[in-house]
Amino acid sequence: xxxxxxxxxxxxxxxxxxxxxxxxxxxxxxxxxxxxxxxxxxxxxxxxxxxxxxxxxxxxxxxxxxxxxxxxxxxxxxxxxxxxxxxxxxxxxxxxxxxxxxxxxxxxxxxxxxxxxxxxxxxxxxxxxxxxxxxxxxxxxxxxxxxxxxxxxxxxxxxxxxxxxxxxxxxxxxxxxxxxxxxxxxxxxxxxxxxxxxxxxxxxxxxxxxxxxxxxxxxxxxxxxxxxxxxxxxxxxxxxxxxxxxxxxxxxxxxxxxxxxxxxxxxxxxxxxxxxxxxxxxxxxxxxxxxxxxxxxxxxxxxxxxxxxxxxxxxxxxxxxxxxxxxxxxxxxxxxxxxxxxxxxxxxxxxxxxxxxxxxxxxxxxxxxxxxxxx
Amino acid sequence: xxxxxxxxxxxxxxxxxxxxxxxxxxxxxxxxxxxxxxxxxxxxxxxxxxxxxxxxxxxxxxxxxxxxxxxxxxxxxxxxxxxxxxxxxxxxxxxxxxxxxxxxxxxxxxxxxxxxxxxxxxxxxxxxxxxxxxxxxxxxxxxxxxxxxxxxxxxxxxxxxxxxxxxxxxxxxxxxxxxxxxxxxxxxxxxxxxxxxxxxxxxxxxxxxxxxxxxxxxxxxxxxxxxxxxxxxxxxxxxxxxxxxxxxxxxxxxxxxxxxxxxxxxxxxxxxxxxxxxxxxxxxxxxxxxxxxxxxxxxxxxxxxxxxxxxxxxxxxxxxxxxxxxxxxxxxxxxxxxxxxxxxxxxxxxxxxxxxxxxxxxxxxxxxxxxxxxxxxxxxxxxxxxxxxxxxxxxxxxxxxxxxxxxxxxxxxxxxxxxxxxxxxxxxxxxxxxxxxxxxxxxxx
Numbered sequence: 001x002x003x004x005x006x007x008x009x010x011x012x013x014x015x016x017x018x019x020x021x022x023x024x025x026x027x028x029x030x031x032x033x034x035x036x037x038x039x040x041x042x043x044x045x046x047x048x049x050x051x052x053x054x055x056x057x058x059x060x061x062x063x064x065x066x067x068x069x070x071x072x073x074x075x076x077x078x079x080x081x082x083x084x085x086x087x088x089x090x091x092x093x094x095x096x097x098x099x100x101x102x103x104x105x106x107x108x109x110x111x112x113x114x115x116x117x118x119x120x121x122x123x124x125x126x127x128x129x130x131x132x133x134x135x136x137x138x139x140x141x142x143x144x145x146x147x148x149x150x151x152x153x154x155x156x157x158x159x160x161x162x163x164x165x166x167x168x169x170x171x172x173x174x175x176x177x178x179x180x181x182x183x184x185x186x187x188x189x190x191x192x193x194x195x196x197x198x199x200x201x202x203x204x205x206x207x208x209x210x211x212x213x214x215x216x217x218x219x220x221x222x223x224x225x226x227x228x229x230x231x232x233x234x235x236x237x238x239x240x241x242x243x244x245x246x247x248x249x250x251x252x253x254x255x256x257x258x259x260x261x262x263x264x265x266x267x268x269x270x271x272x273x274x275x276x277x278x279x280x281x282x283x284x285x286x287x288x289x290x291x292x293x294x295x296x297x298x299x300x301x302x303x304x305x306x307x308x309x310x311x312x313x314x315x316x317x318x319x320x321x322x323x324x325x326x327x328x329x330x331x332x333x334x335x336x337x338x339x340x341x342x343x344x345x346x347x348x349x350x351x352x353x354x355x356x357x358x359x360x361x362x363x364x365x366x367x368x369x370x371x372x373x374x375x
Numbered sequence: 376x377x378x379x380x381x382x383x384x385x386x387x388x389x390x391x392x393x394x395x396x397x398x399x400x401x402x403x404x405x406x407x408x409x410x411x412x413x414x415x416x417x418x419x420x421x422x423x424x425x426x427x428x429x430x431x432x433x434x435x436x437x438x439x440x441x442x443x444x445x446x447x448x449x450x451x452x453x454x455x456x457x458x459x460x461x462x463x464x465x466x467x468x469x470x471x472x473x474x475x476x477x478x479x480x481x482x483x484x485x486x487x488x489x490x491x492x493x494x495x496x497x498x499x500x501x502x503x504x505x506x507x508x509x510x511x512x513x514x515x516x517x518x519x520x521x522x523x524x525x526x527x528x529x530x531x532x533x534x535x536x537x538x539x540x541x542x543x544x545x546x547x548x549x550x551x552x553x554x555x556x557x558x559x560x561x562x563x564x565x566x567x568x569x570x571x572x573x574x575x576x577x578x579x580x581x582x583x584x585x586x587x588x589x590x591x592x593x594x595x596x597x598x599x600x601x602x603x604x605x606x607x608x609x610x611x612x613x614x615x616x617x618x619x620x621x622x623x624x625x626x627x628x629x630x631x632x633x634x635x636x637x638x639x640x641x642x643x644x645x646x647x648x649x650x651x652x653x654x655x656x657x658x659x660x661x662x663x664x665x666x667x668x669x670x671x672x673x674x675x676x677x678x679x680x681x682x683x684x685x686x687x688x689x690x691x692x693x694x695x696x697x698x699x700x701x702x703x704x705x706x707x708x709x710x711x712x713x714x715x716x717x718x719x720x721x722x723x724x725x726x727x728x729x730x731x732x733x734x735x736x737x738x739x740x741x742x743x744x745x746x747x748x749x750x751x752x753x754x755x756x757x758x759x760x761x762x763x764x765x766x767x768x769x770x771x772x773x774x775x776x777x778x779x780x781x782x783x784x785x786x787x788x789x790x791x792x793x794x795x796x797x798x799x800x801x802x803x804x805x806x807x808x809x810x811x812x813x814x815x816x817x818x819x820x
Contacts, residue, residue, distance in 0.1 A: 002633025005667045005676060023459055044621030049458050049614075054483040058451045061444070061480075065424075065455020068442070069463070087445050114684065175705055176663065176678040178634075178670045219440055220460040224419045226435075228443040229427075237389065237435055286703040362706040 003180045008146040008172035009076075012102055013038030014181060015150025016074045020189060021100075022048035023071035025062035027055050027081060030115040031170035032104040035076040056081040060088030067092075067099045068227055070218030072154060076102035078170075079121050080111065082128060089163060090129035093252060095227045096205060096214060098157040098192055100150070102166045104173040107360050116360030117170035119282055122337040125165050126311050133249070134256040136263055137165035137311040141285040143177040144184050149265075149308060151186050156263060158192040160255055161213050167310060169333070171283040171362060192216050195223065204236040210251045211258040257312060264314035267306040270321060271296070274303035276374065277325045279318065279342055281307040283362065284331045290365035295374040302374060313341050322346065329372035331355035331363045384411040384418055386438040393432055397581075399549030399574025400496055404433050407466070407494065409555030410562060411439070414464075421464045424453040426477070428470035429503050430496035447477025450484050453491040461614040464562060465491045472501045474532055475510035481532070481569075485541035488566040490612040494558065495532055495569065496549075498576040506579025513594060517583045529598065532571045533605045542566035544605040548591050549574040551602075566612045631796060638788035640672040645698040646783065647707035649727070651720030652770060654687050656761075658716075661770035662693030664805070667792035669697040672784035677705045681723070690723035697783065712781065713750070714738040714773050716757050721745070738777060753780070753819075760815060768808035775812030780820070786813055 001014065013035050016024070024039040026032070036052060043050040049066070053059040056077055063073040077085060082103050092099055103125065107118035125137045136156050140146040149166060157164040195202055195217040202223035205214050214234075217223040226236035231248065233239045256263075267285075269292070276295075280288035285306035295302045305321050307314060322328065328346050330339045332354065339354040346352045355363055355371045369375050385408050394401045411421060421439035425431040427446035434441035444452045453467040474481055474495055484491065500518045501507040508518040508525055511532065515524040536544045543564045547557055549572050561568040573591050575581045586594075595602060611619075648665075652658045659680045666676035674697045681692040694707050709732050715721050721728075721743050731737060731750035739745055740757035755776060761769035771793075778786045786809055793805045 001630070003635070003670065004631060004633055005663065005670055005678070023455075025455070044617075049617065051458065053451075054479050057448060058454075058480055058483070061448045061451020062455040062458065064444075065442070065452040065457075066459035067455075069456045069459035071459045088448070091445055171679075171705065174679065176666065176676075177702070177705075178666075178674075178676045180633075182633075218460075219422055219442070219456055220420065220463050222419070224438065225422075225440045227441070228435075229445055230443060283705070286705065289703045362704070364706055364708055365704055366708065 001181045003178065005176050005178050006143060007034065007174055007176045008140070008143045008168055009034040009104065009174065010038050011143045011147040011179065011181065012076070012150045012166065012168065013042055015147040016100070016154070017042050017046070018186065019072065019151045019154035021072045021074045021154065022046070023063065023066040023073040024048070024050040024075065025053045025059045026076045027053050027059050029078045029081050031106055031173045032076045032078045032102065035102060035104070039074070056084035057088065060085050063099050064088060064092055064095070064097050067097045068095065068219050068225070070221065072158070073099045074102065075099070076104065078104050078106045079108045082121055082124055086129050090131055091229050092163040093129065093131070093133050093135070094229055096161040097163060098161050099163050100153045100157050100166060101163055102168060104168045104170060106170050107358060113360045115170060117283070117333060117362070118358050118360070119169055119284070119333040119337070120358060121167065122310060122334060125167060133252050135165060135311050136160065136162060136256060137167055138265065138308055139167040139282045139310050140172060140308070141282055141306060143172065143175070144179045144181070145308065146172055147181050148184050148186060151189070152265070155187055155190040158190045159213065160259060161192060161216060162256060167282065169283050197222055199223070203234045205232065205234045205248065207234070207251055210254040213255050260312050260314065263309055263312065264317055265308035266314050266317045267308065268321065269304040271301050271303050274301040274325060276300065276327045276329060277303045277305065277321055278329045278331070278368070278372065279305045279307065280331055281310055281338065284333060287363050287365045288331055288368055291368035291372070291374060294365060294369060298375070300374055310338065315345060318345055322350065325350060327351045327353060327373065329353050329355060329368065329374070331368045331372065333363055334358050381412060381415060381418065384408050384421065384439055385436050389435060392436055394429065395578045397577040398429070399498055399572070400430050400433065402549045402554070403494070403496055403572050403574065404436065406554035407558055410558035413555065413559045414562060416464050420462065421466065422456055424449045424456065424465060424467045426469055426473050427503065428472050428501065430468050430470050433468060447473040447475070448480065449473065450477060450480035450491070450493060454484060454489045457489055457491050458614060461490070466562065467491055467493045469493070469495055471495065471497045471499060471509040471511040478510070481536060482539040484567050485536045485539035485569070487613045488540070488542055488610060490566050490614065492561045492564070493567070493569040495571045496574055497532065497571055498574040498580060500576055500580045502576045502578060506576065506583065513598070516580070518580065531598070531600060536569050537606050541569055541606065542609055543568040543607050545570045546600065546602050546605055547572045548602065550588065550591070566610060634667060634670045636671060636673040637791065638672040638785050640669070640674050640699070640784035641782050642674055642697055642699050642784065645696060645700065645702060647710045648695045648697070648712040648777070649692065649707060649710045649724065650714040650716070650770060650774065651690065651692045651724045652716035653719040654682065654689055654691050655766060656691060656716060656770055657767045658691040658693050658770050661774065662695050664771070664792045664796065665774045665789060666695050666697070667796065668789035669784055671791045672788035674699060674784065675702050677702050679705065690719040692720060692723050710735055712736050712738070712777055714777060715743060716740060716769060716773060718743065738773065755815060755819065760811065764808040764811050765804060768804050771805050771808040772812030772815070775809040776816040779813040779816035
């Protein structure tokens with residue numbers, strides 16, 4: 001698709017198609033519903049399956065089953081649906097299931113301002129299921145990035161055999177923008193590592209090194225396959241041995257945490273001698289860009305990191321950009337969910353300022369300039 | 376024909392089945408093995424899908440593929456596997472507890488007719504968690520959570536499945552001599568098939584209610600329920616119907632042609648345009664065409680809309696930004712142009728009008744009572760114009776008038792968008808509206 005005027009949700013659907021997605025299940029919820037609409041139309045034409053499930057729990061269940069049967073799967077929802085996804089997110093982590101979960105965030109809690117934008121699910125995504133294991137989450141700032149990051153999310157899901165979150169926002173999902181998807185740079189597509197043919201048996205969670213991602217054999221493939229929600233050993237059989245359980249937990253964490261350099265997507269705009277660093281993500285990164293241009297035009301020395309990867313936190317990149325900085329400004333459409341992470345990373349003596357609001361309106365460049373002390 | 380015959384589909388690698396002496400799960404699992412032996416599928420092409428509950432301990436005793444998921448959700452994983460690979464034999468096992476927490480999945484798999492087999496190990500209570508009552512606990516039944524006897528009524532799982540449209544439903548007991556044959560028949564059904572297997576939980580339900588094996592038949596009688604086939608009404612399986620419905624030639628996607636910028640523009644800075652009207656005035660789709668027109672004129676554009684959930688009522692407001700540069704901030708703090716076509720629209724943007732700056736040009740229907748504003752107000756007979764061009768085309772005419780006055784980009788670019796993206800009949804009416812709007816602006820000047 002060349003130059004077109006489309007909303008972020010359509011870009012996600014087209015990104016998924018571009019990434020080879022061939023299974024989709026979702027339950028309608030504004031502002032994510034039009035992803036469902038698009039996938040229901042796009043997927044069957046390429047032989048894929050798209051289904052409107054009876055609820056969000058079934059959406060996840062269908063997707064996990066299909067993913068383990070070899071499909072590249074996508075599901076989409078918004079905040080209230082994320083709450084219902086929770087238990088199956090845990091299952092996807094436990095079973096090392098490649099899948100992409102889109103959360104087109106809206107103002108909450110609960111039904112909230114149906115349907116206005118927000119970024120209230122940032123920490124929910126990180127801690128949204130029992131066990132507290134690390135996850136991968138990307139956040140686009142524009143319709144074009146929604147397309148690009150959807151493709152990357154599929155790559156990370158396949159590469160790391162894990163659920164990968166795409167944290168969008170009503171302000172991207174339901175905003176149309178002029179964009180040329182064909183001109184958007186995309187990574188080469190990756191497929192999950194599959195067990196070679198002719199092995200004696202298939203160990204669904206086999207690894208030598210903790211951070212190694214186990215090769216997979218799809219249900220319906222050459223081998224008898226096993227999958228379980230319970231603590232298990234490398235063979236996928238239930239285990240109660242504490243040392244085996246600990247090794248598996250360490251494995252789940254290590255495969256994500258050790259991959260941070262590969263996963264960390266950060267758009268750097270650093271200025272020599274900057275006294276202020278603005279760390280932003282999502283739609284607010286664009287307000288930050290305007291604010292930073294304005295501040296610089298007034299002679300302020302300001303650096304910027306626009307994060308596309310939120311989880312795991314790109315700590316090295318942030319720490320390096322913090323060198324010499326006196327003030328760290330974090331604008332967000334929530335009550336300061338990423339601010340907490342920045343406060344954790346900021347060295348003593350660095351003032352950390354949140355420009356936070358969750359009143360359904362965008363954080364404006366003016367608010368960042370004023371409340372961030374950039375004037 | 377494969378040469379090996381499988382004598383069993385179970386593995387002896389992890390020891391004997393873990394069930395309490397006399398528990399109905401063991402004969403049920405052995406009957407399932409018997410059914411598979413009868414049918415002789417390749418073990419790797421069979422997936423036993425379980426969830427939580429004592430019956431959920433069983434999948435690992437099979438030498439087939441196995442999927443053990445969360446409480447009450449086995450149907451959903453089974454459906455995902457089956458939809459992804461229709462050639463697999465997918466058998467979901469769940470307890471009566473799972474039928475409670477996952478009740479909606481039972482209703483919906485029956486309704487959809489996805490070709491999985493569901494076997495319910497129905498022993499009237501939650502064995503795994505200490506014998507709490509379930510959706511099938513008989514009235515007056517004693518469980519750990521109904522110490523004075525169950526005051527709730529039991530759910531007839533077969534009746535529910537039948538009512539939800541299941542193609543094949545059978546009520547059995549774990550003691551049926553022909554249970555393996557029944558399960559084999561269920562597996563052979565192309566669509567959704569369910570067997571509700573009544574059992575006794577020897578650890579909890581049986582001793583607490585002084586039940587004996589033969590009492591199961593009395594229980595059925597007490598509930599007015601019959602053993603045996605409940606319904607057998609084959610209809611096309613979901614995946615087959617899905618493929619048929621989505622066959623090539625039934626393309627429903629309308630791939631819009633891409634936009635080739637072919638007009639000039641006179642926009643020098645990011646410019647915000649708000650148009651406010653009523654449901655039915657095609658505000659949103661017209662705003663999209665206008666924005667697309669601006670892209671034909673070489674500009675960047677964004678659009679966001681504001682309308683009530685009940686879309687055919689009340690206001691409809693669209694915000695368009697056009698810019699010669701990339702658009703970063705997509706909010707319009709202070710519009711450059713605001714077009715008000717109706718009282719609904721006015722009500723929605725009233726507070727905004729009060730705060731407009733003097734550089735904003737406000738286009739309003741001449742009959743609307745505007746609040747005090749610093750904006751430059753341009754009054755147009757929009758109501759009359761609407762009667763002339765048609766209500767659905769007024770927004771086009773109004774935006775064409777705005778273009779004529781502002782010269783942001785040529786109305787030809789707007790017309791190009793209309794011709795590119797609209798069907799011939801609608802495009803014709805819209806192009807007329809463009810001319811009418813431009814003419815109105817010229818006369819006003």
